[in-house]
Amino acid sequence: MPRAIHIFRSPDRFIAGTVGEPGDRAFYLQAVHDARVVSVLLEKQQVQVLADRVGALLEEVHRRFGTAIPPQETAVGDTRPLVMPIDTEFRVGTMGLGWDSDAGTVVVELLAVTEGEFDESVVLDDTEDGPDAVRVFLTPAQAREFAARSELVIAAGRAPCPLCGEPLDPEGHMCVRTNGYRRGTAFGQVTEPEPEDEGD
Structure with a gap:
């Protein structure tokens, strides 16, 4: 054909x-x-x-x-x-x-x-x-x-992370430059890991 x-x-x-x-x-x-x-x-x-x-x-x-x-x-x-x-x-x-x-x-x-x-x-x-x-x-x-x-x-795609350059997702980004802390889409917004229950 x-x-x-x-x-x-x-x-x-x-x-x-x-x-x-x-x-x-x-x-x-x-x-x-x-x-x-x-x-x-x-x-x-x-x-x-x-x-x-x-x-x-x-x-x-x-x-x-x-x-x-x-x-x-x-x-x-x-x-x-x-x-x-x-x-x-x-x-x-x-x-x-x-x-x-x-x-x-x-x-x-x-x-x-x-x-x-x-x-x-x-x-x-x-x-x-x-x-x-x-x-x-x-x-x-x-x-x-x-x-x-x-x-x-x-x-017009995902904005890059200002620290590592990888694309930022709307829900945030696990940045290798922050030792596993989740970085939000706004620069400077960092969500720390939830503290573990230590028990009584």
Whole structure:
């Protein structure tokens, strides 16, 4: 069966988003054009890597070709949630990134997890052999917006413990730096162990 390649040449949205509570979030990338919506599931670390690589690619394109690129975003315009309900197309295994010099666009390709090996030449290629894929073409402004929103989504998870750096759970955190004392979500809030009954 030939692979399915979902191509978005001028998406209305290409965003990262999550479903679930901090500490138990599922991460998605979603491409939208008119009524067409394609969502793929991936790991938080993959979102971070893609956001970083998109930013680095834009800087490299500007350096090598003199292409005008927008400044790094500090504010995010599109803060709307993912389009619901989410119908997951596949889980992302491999990601590809490129620059279409003719169109002046960043090309993002997301390939499905596969059980076996596949030739990496299928990335950003229309060959019929290979995993299913989503291919999105982004203007430099859309690429900056994607990276900025992704950073916000990632940062919206559990706050890190100021002592050990591990994520804080809503009910507190057994911090290795406090010798087993439970540290609350607010810095400085420490719950000491209950004293043991010593008997009469």
